[in-house]
Amino acid sequence: KEIAKWNPKALDLWEKFAVPENDDKESFQSSFVRHVTSTLARSVYNIDNFSAYQATAHTVRDRLIKRWNDTQQAHAEVGPKRVYYLSLEFLLGRSLDNALLNLGLKESYGEGVEDLGFRMEDVLDQEVDAALGNGGLGRLAACYMDSLATLDYPAWGYGLRYTYGIFQQRLNDGFQVEFPDYWLNFDNPWELPRLDVVIDIYFGGSVSKYTDNNGRVRAIWEGGEPIQAVAYDVPIPGYGTKNCINIRLWSSKPKRKFDLKHFNEGQYEKAVQAQMEAENITAVLYPNDNHMVGKELRLKQQYFWVAASLADIVRRFKKSEKPISDFPKQVAIQLNDTHPTLAIVELQRILVDVEGLEWDDAWDIVTDTFAFTNHTILPEAMEKWPVPVLTYLLPRHMQIIFDINLFFLQSVEKKYPDDRDLLARLSIIEESSPQFVRMAHLAIVGSHRVNGVAELHSNLIKTTIFKDFVKFFGQEKFQNKTNGITPRRWLHQANPKLSDLITEKLGNKDWLKDLFKLKQLEKYVDDPDFKKRWVAVKGSNKARLADYIKKQTGISVNSNALFDIQVKRIHEYKRQFMNILSVIHRYNLLKKMTPKQRKETVPRVVIFGGKAAPGYYIAKLVIKLINSVADVVNKDLSIEDTLKVVFIPDYNVSVAEIIVPASDISQHISTAGTEASGTSNMKFVLNGGLILGTVDGANIEIHEEIGDENIFMFGNLADKVEDLRHAHRYRNKQMDPALKAVLDDIESGHFGDPRIFVPLINTLTIGKDYYLLSDDFGSYLRAQDMVDEAYKDKDEWAKKSILCTARMGKFSSDRAIKEYAESIWNVEPIPVEEVREHKLHE
């Protein structure tokens, strides 16, 4: 408006030169060449695949920014309730292919690139993954952002911009070695630095009390050291919509560039120390999966992130000029696990200390705003922080936590007088020496909804770790939201051939927005031509994986063999150890067979992949054992290619996109009750791979959807696990003979120096076999036999594969997000295009 007043003709110019919406081939090519010459300072004479990737990425980025701006403007216009997803991890993977597909540009830009002398495949392959996450939890956050954007929800993600993402894994003599993942080495076209969005975050200092004009005692926190949080925005485009949402990642930066006092005293090192410490906060992603490490820096990361995010959220709310009591009507905040729990305390602090609200009024706003998702039941993963550390870093927050606990325990006591044990069990403070703050307790008390991530898991947390909270708060507060995955990345992008075949059969791409439409594929299960094409797609995906394996490991595998895959973080509860033990068992059987018997068996390629946390000794030994077994088996010509074992190094999102479409069988074999949900199980089945799994996590619901005939389930049930653990101590000698034979084989030195594996084997013998490998080994082997038998009937197998895909509608992250939106957040979609058109007509 100001510009129009000053120069009435200016707006016409702005209109004329607005970023062109043109998505045709020529517009792409002109933009590509412009970026090569202006952005990259290169020319046709010195451009390689990497520069071609950069030029393509920048062209797409221009389009994304346009949508991003339009979306933010439309939201500002309507002023809707927004949802904020706070996650310490967003495991996005690559962005270019995804953006091209979601924006509908893949074809025209693909042709455009080819005309200019490049192959789109090679161009896409230049991108490094954004690997700001460990595993399931971080990838779930990325799938949820895709669904939020696709379903037109006004949503924001908030996280940290780590300089180093999850480490790169390489193998040295079969052992894992870790290398830093410096993903920002080259420019990152997928982020928009917002150097003007800067927030000061304080640590330390002290609290003093004063009496305000109304005679009320108030607290002020002062004297802390400031560190700056700088915003970097990552646009997330929806599929088949103009909606483009934002993930805001914070990067830490020193407030003052230099400590002049030290510098003038000639202490240069001290002068830069503060600067380095500030930058350290967002330097590195902690590489643990399902395990708490109580590092002070980790706690600083958590507070830095939630304080910056809340300041940003409150600032945006205040622009609406609504009364502060309307906050929960405008803002829903989802806590992805307990990592952002300090946000509850920070909002209470802002409302009471800064806005001057009464405690109870503030607390109602806080609890109406937050909801909390739990992702694990494992005790070693539960976050707790020592009170002395919190007191020193965040003195005011520690006082507030004590007050929250006091008022909470008073209300418990009122309802259940004389139950001191109940008070101790529910308390947010663990009364040990030193005391600890139990973050899950704080998250439950400060939220209006708590959810688990699959039915079994949600029921288990209600009856075990959170049982007392259910008794106090009632059932309604505790819900289930079964996880989901985005079909855009995990079928359309990762498996283009299958996606094309499905689209051809169904007549359109509507299934990508309504996955239940896949049901229509069931009509064709007995159509020989369709089955043949379905099998051919699987075959070509297996050939693609075989090529990748050859390139990465040098191992040649036969792509007509059964591909049996277990890829996920390496953890004792996930039982990769049990898998490799069964491989040894298989190998020994094959060796004993006559050539004729061998000819009748189903050849297998057993594929592993996954990272072990750098400090997780037993998990690292599992990787070594897999590689040692692979060395022996793959060299043994006597078994005539009936078995190969492969460990694919550096498993990550983009590698998963090659692996997932290529499975015949994938394994999800956690001890019952330990895997909260699992999400790779969904990805494999959606791509027509069958699963071999335990009665755990989302396997159970997948089984319900796809039916008995299409899944191989085995093992003890969750309700037996506790008793079996107790029984164990007495019965080492009765170990399953097949298991014992395999352990003997390792100990005999058949797979290299057996001394290396002693601590691993001890987990089953001297240890208590906590994850019950001995109890499940027999039924596991029987299930494996059933897989072999079933695979012999190729026609039946093809039918199972089709039915798997056809029945996976439930596991779209769109379904999950709609459930969150309707029964937790109370937010509505805002169709950006409609808002803009409406605005134009005004």
Ligand code: F58
């Ligand atoms: C995973 N948790 C669950 N945590 O293990 C898996 O069953 C579930 O499907 C998935 O969440 C999504 O709900 C998980 O990945 C982590 O990686 C945390 C990272 C930060 C430290 C603690 C573990």
